[in-house]
Amino acid sequence: MKRVLAAVGLIVMASAGQAAGHLERVQAAREMRVCIWPDYYGISYRNPKTQQLEGIDIDMARALARDLNVAVRFVDSSFAQLIGDVTQDRCDIAMFAIGITPQRSDKLRFTRPHLMSDIYAITTKSNRRIKTWDDIDKPGVVVAVAKGTLHEPIMRDKLRQATLMVTDTTQGREQEVESGRADVFMTDFPFSRRMLETTDWARLVAPTTTYHLTPYAYAMQQGDNPWHARVEQFLADATRNGQLMDAIRRHKLDPIAVPAGTSKN
C-alpha cells in the first residue's frame, strides 16, 4: 500500500514536472505516443497471426495523428499499468476504451466518452450451474475477474454469495473458466465479443437488466489543457463528420456507442 501511495506521489510530481506541453511535444517530435492494451479485441487488438493492430481506438488514434499531422506510436499497456503509463508520461494519451471509474478519474483526465458498456459474464457451454445472470451470485459459484480491470472493484462490491477469484492476467481468468476452476469471468462488451468469436467453448451470460454501465473514453494526464482541448476538438469533429460512428460500426460496436450529443464532460 505504501508503495502504491509512493508511486502515486511520483506520478503527481512527474505530471507537475512536465505539466504543459504534450501538444507542443507531439508537434515538435512529430510523433504521438498512444498507450494501448493489445488484447482488447475490437478496441486495440493485435492480431497474433499478423501482428497488425486493429480496433476502433487504433483507427481513432491514427485519425488523431493524422489530424495533428504527426506519426503515431503505439505503446503496449494494460488496465493494470494504465495509470502509471500515463502519469509517468510513457505515452501522450491512452486510447483503449478506458472505463471512467472514480479511482481512475482521481489520477487521469478523460476525454468525453464515446462508448458505454455494461458488464457481461462468460462461461463454458457445458457449465450447468450458470444458465442465466441470476445464477451468478449464488453459493459455490466462482467468479473470476482480472486484476486492475474496472470489473474487479465493481464485482468485489456487488457479489454477495459467490466467490470472487482475481487473476493476475486476463488470460488467467479465461483459463480458470475453461478448466472449470471458475464458473464465469466478468468482462465488457468488446471482450465478450472476442471470446465468442475466437473460442468454441465460451457462452455469453448477459444481465437481464442494466447491471452497471461504464462510460469509455481516452485518458491523459491531468492539467494539460491545450492537449485535452485539442483532443476534444478532434473528437467533436469526428463525431460531427461521422468519422467516429463509422469506426464504431466498422468494428461492430454500435450496440455500445454513446449517442451523439449526449456526452458532455
Next chain:
Amino acid sequence: MPLQARRRRRALFSIVTLLVAFSACSATGYTLWRLRAERITHHLESAAMSARTFENHLTQSFNIIDTSLMQAASDKLGGTGLSRLLRHAPYLRSISTLDATGRIHLSSDPRNKGVHLTTDQFLPPAPEPLEILRVGPLLSGRDFHDGREPGSSAPLSGFIPVIRDVRLSGESWKSAAASVNGDYFLNFYSAHVDPRRGTVELLRYDGLLLLSTDEQTQPGRHDADQEVLKRLATSEIGSFEEQRPDGRTTLTAYRASRAYPFVLVVRLDKEQMLENWRKEATRSAGIVAIVLLAGLALSGLYFARFERLAREREADQARLRVAAIAFESQEGMVVTDDAYRVLRINKAFTTITGFTAEEVIGGSMNFMKSGLHDSTFYADLRAQLARNGTWAGEILNRHKDGSIHAHFLTITSVCDDQGHPTHYVGTLTDITERRRLEAERDELNRDFVSFLENTTDFIYFKDTNSRFRFCSQALARITGHRSWRDLTGKHTLEVFPPDTASIYHGEEIALIRDGTPLIDKTDPYYDGEGRRGWINTSKWPILDESGKVTGLFGISRDITAHRRTEIDLRIAAIAFESQQGMLITDASNTILRVNRAFTEITGYAEAEAVGKTPRLLRSGHHDSDFYASMYASLHSTGAWQGEIWNRRKNGEIYPEWMTISTVLDNDGNPSHYVASLTDITERKEAESEIRNLAFYDPLTQLPNRRLLLDRLRHTLAMVARNKHHGALLFIDLDNFKTLNDTFGHDMGDLLLQQVAQRLVSCIREGDTVARLGGDEFVVLLDDLHAASTEAGTQARIVGDKILATLNVPYDLAGHDYHCTPSIGITLFADHEGESDELMKRADLALYGAKAAGRNTMRFFDPEMQAAVSARATLEKELRIALQQQELRLYYQPQVNEHGAIIGAEALVRWQHPRLGLVTPARFIPLAEETHLIHPLGLWVLETACHQLRKWSALPTRAHLVIAVNVSVRQFRQPDFVEQVCAVLDRSGADPNKLKLELTESLLLDDLEDVIAKMTALRARGISFALDDFGTGYSSLAYLQRLPLDQLKIDQSFVRDLHVHPNDAVIARSIVALARNLGLSVIAEGVETHMQRNLLAGLGCPAYQGYLFSPPLTREAFESFAEAWEAERDERP
C-alpha cells in the same frame, strides 16, 4: 358396335395409364429407398468418423495428462510448478501428488491437500503400483476437496479422477493424481455434434458412463450401453443401428481409445438424420407426382381428342347411313350428273312429281319445266350453283298430270378433288299446301289484327311475367296509349293504376301458377277519363305441347252500365216487394207484374192478375168521368194519386189510396204505368168511427148536438140564400124519467132507439133528426115554404106526423108501452137569429107544449101559433066539408065572338056552415099543402063529368064544354091519367066535352112526363087549355111540344087592356102565337064591352067574365043559359 369399340379403347387407355403411373411410382419409391439407405450408411460413417476424431482428441489429451502426471510424480515441482502444468491444460482442474498413504500432500489447488484418494474403483484395477494411467468413476464436485459420489441426478459439475504411479529409482513409487475437467470434452463434443441431432458419450472401458452430451443421462451408470459393450467384446470399433430404450433409433458408432480405458460412443438420431432425406423425398415425390399428373392430363387430353375423332368418324359413317335413309325420305330427291342428266330419284320424288324412275332416268331435268319461269331464272340458278355450290328457292314445276305445283328446291353440287362439279343433288318439297296455309295464316293474322283494333272489348295476350304481347285497341285507349302496339312489352303493373293493377296482376300470378282459367270475374277498372267502372273478366292460360303455361290471354268487358242497371233493378225489386201493393202495366194497360202486397190486398194472385187490365178491380163506385180525369192527369202530368174504391176478389169493396206513375220510353211515350196502392179501409173505418164519435149519438146513431148545430148553421145560410123558411122542432118524451126509474135504463135505451127510428121515418131526406141527450130529440127542417104561414103549416104537419107516429104503442122487450111526446117548434128565415137563439126558442116552445098538457106541439111565435091553429082548424073543416058535401061546383059561362055560350069553367066553392061561402083562394093552397087537393080535385072532376053526362042528354046543353082546373100536385100524381079515365068511365061523360086547364107552373116539372100524360088523355079525346097564359115562364119550345088546344089570356092583361098599351100588345101577341100554333084563344076576366071589343079587335074569339056572367050554380047556369040563348036568339 361403336359403343363396344369405345369401351375397349377406354379400357386400354386406362390400363396403359395405370401401368405408366405404377412404374413411375415404383421407380421413384425405389430411388428414394436407395437414397435413404445411402443416407443411413453415410451417417453411420459420419458417426464413426466423429467417434474416431473424438477418440483421437481424447487419447492425445490423456497422453498430455499422462505425461503431466509422470512429470508431477517424478520432479519436485512444488505447488507453483504444478500450477504451471495446468496453464495450457484446460482439461485439468488440478494436479496433485500423493504420499505413500494415498493422501494428497501437494496440489495445484491447496484446498486438495490431505484428501485421501480411494482407487479401488479405478480402471484398470491394480492391486500393486502400476505404471499406467488409471481412471476412476466420475465424481461430483469441482475438485478432490469437495469430490463425492454423484447423487441420483446429474451433478452441476463433476470431474474424472485419474491416477498414475511412477516408479522412481529402485522400488519406490510415487503417485500423481489429476482431476480431469469433463466439461472440456463435452464442450468439444457439443461443438462437433449438435446435441439436438445426436449424443456423444464417454464410457469407461468397463461400460461406466463418464460423460454424456445428453444432459438427461446420469453419469455413473453401468447398464447404459449393453449393445455397445457386447459389440466391444468382438471389435473395438463399430457402427450399427441401435434401438434405444426410449424408442428412438440411432445410428451408433463406437470406438475404444487406443491407449486408455475409454470408449467413445456417438449416436446420431436416425430420424434427425433422415430429416433432410425426408424433405428431399417429399420434394422428389411431389415433382414426380406433378410430372405424372401432367403426363396423365396430356394423355387424357390426347385420348379425348382421339375419342372425338373416332366419334366424328363414326358420325360420318352414321351420316352416310342417314343420308341413305334420307334419300328415301319424305322429300323428293334427284341425283344428276354434271350435265343435269338424271341418275337416280327416290320414291318421294315420284309421289311429288308423278314421274317414275323408268320415265326419267337418263333424261334431262327439263321434264318438269312449267314454262312459267323465263330463261334468266334458270341462268341465274346455274350461275349461283356454279358460284356457291348450292341453290335453294321456290320453283314452279309441272306435275306429270299437267298441274302446276310450287316446290321448294335445294340443289347441291358434289365436286371432285379439283372442285369441278360431278353430280348435282336436288331436294324437292311440295309447298303448295304450305303456301295455302301461309296465305290462310296471313289472312287470319290480318283478321285478328283488325279484330284487335276494332273490338270494344279489352282483349290481351301476355307472357308469364304479365307483360303484354298484344292487346285490343280499346285497351290501349283506356290506358292512354295511342296504339295497341305501344303496349307490347309493358308490364301490367306499369300500365294500370296501382289499385286495379295489383288485382289484375294477382289474378295473373295465380293463373300462371295454377294453370286454371279465371271465368267471369267482376273487377274494378278506370276508363280513359279516369272514371271508375266495372269489367267482367275471363282469362285463360296458354299452354305449350307439354302442358306448360307459356302465357295467358283474356277478355274483359265494360259492364259498368249493366251493373248499374242490375243494381237499380235489385233496388227496384226490393222496393217492388214493399208493404204497398204494386202493379205494373204496359202502355195498353195490361198487367205485367204485381207484388205480394198486391195479392194480399186484392186477393188476386199474380197469375190471376197478369194479362188482365186493372178493370178487374173496378168497384162500380166511380163513374166514367172519374177514370177519364185520372187518365187525363196521367197524360198531362205523368202521375195521378187519390182515393179510389176497388173490389176485392171476394167481392168486398174497399177504399184504397192509389198512386200511378207513368214510365216513358225513349221517345217520351208512355211505356208502362206503375201503380202503388194502399188499402185504406181501416183508415176509412177509423175516420168514420172518429166522425161517428164526434158527430153521432152512439145509442141511436143519430147526429148529436154538435152535428146538429153544424147543420143548423148550414141550413141558416141556405135559408137566407133561398128565401125559404126552416123549422126547428124540439121533441121530448113525456114521463120518460118514470120509465127509466120503473124499468131501468136498458128499457129506456130501447125506447130511445125505437123513438129515433120512428122520427127518422117521419122526415124527408135532407132533413135532420138529432138527439141532444136523454129523451131530447130535435128535428131540423129546411126548404120550407117562403111564406111563413105555409111554412108554419108544413112544420105543423111534420109535428102532427111525429105526434101520431110516436103515439103508436112500443114493444119494449115484449112489454107493450105507450108513450107521448111534446114538441116545441120555431120557424126561421133570413136573419132570424143565431143557432143558439133558435135552440132557446125551440126549447121555450117545448115548455109551452108541456104546459099545454103534453102530447101536443107549440110554436114559439104566438101569431104563428094562432095562424097555424087557424089553418089547422080550416083543414079539419075542409076535410069534413069533403065528407059532408059542403063543397059546391059553380060554372062560369064562356062565350064566343058570336055571343053563343060554348062552355063553362067549373069553379069550386065551399059552403062553410059557420063562415058562409069560402073562396078557393082561401082553401085551395091549404088543400094543396095537406094533400086534400087530391080528393078535392077528384071530387071536382067527378062532379063536372056527371054534369056533362047529364047535359049530353039535353040537346040544348050537349055542346057545352066544361073546363076543369087541375092543380100541379094533382096532375103530378102517377095515376092521374087512370083517375081521369076512371072518372070518365064511371060518369059516362063525353071526353070531347071535357077540357082540363093547366097552369104554366106545371111546365117546370118533368116535361116529358107532362107531355106523356097529356098525350094519353088527349087520346081519350080530352082537350087542354093553358091557364093564366103570359104570367109564367112558358117558352115557345114548350108550347110547340105540348099537345095543347087552347091558350087562356090571363085576366091581368084583360083588365087594363084599354089602359096599358103593353097589355094590348101582349094580348095581341098571345092571339098571334095561338094562331100560329093552331090553338084557340080565350080571354078571361072580361068585364066590359070595351074589353070584349078590344079583344075581338085583337082577334080573340072567345071570352069569359063578369060581362057575361059570374060563376053560377048548376041550376043558375042552366037558367042563365036558357035566358042567354033566348035573349041571343032575339038579337040579330
